[in-house]
Amino acid sequence: IVNDVLCQAARQGNQDFRTTVEAYLPPLISAAASFEKCPKHIKKLQNLVSIWKSKQYTSDAVIPKLQEALAGSTVSATPEPVNTSLKLAKEAPFILPSFHGDAS
Numbered sequence: 001i002v003n004d005v006l007c008q009a010a011r012q013g014n015q016d017f018r019t020t021v022e023a024y025l026p027p028l029i030s031a032a033a034s035f036e037k038c039p040k041h042i043k044k045l046q047n048l049v050s051i052w053k054s055k056q057y058t059s060d061a062v063i064p065k066l067q068e069a070l071a072g073s074t075v076s077a078t079p080e081p082v083n084t085s086l087k088l089a090k091e092a093p094f095i096l097p098s099f100h101g102d103a104s
Helices: 002-012 015-022 025-032 039-054 063-071
Strands: none
Touching (some): 002 015, 025 039
């Protein structure tokens, strides 16, 4: 799913989204690569990172971090903060409808 979203963001030129997501990619790849006894799984992740590099879905500065995460280095589970003006979902107004389910 992340690959598809990065592809769409690249096609539409959405650099803000890409920059925001890049902070979360190393911990995500590290978690996905934590299955040490699955070499096919690791190979798929390596191919994915190489695709992201060749198609420039991520910035060049993130690729070494992703390769480090694949190599088994410990990557911080908390991503680096990104200074963007994104509104958090929990800050969005939440309005319940006047009724739930069948109105009859």
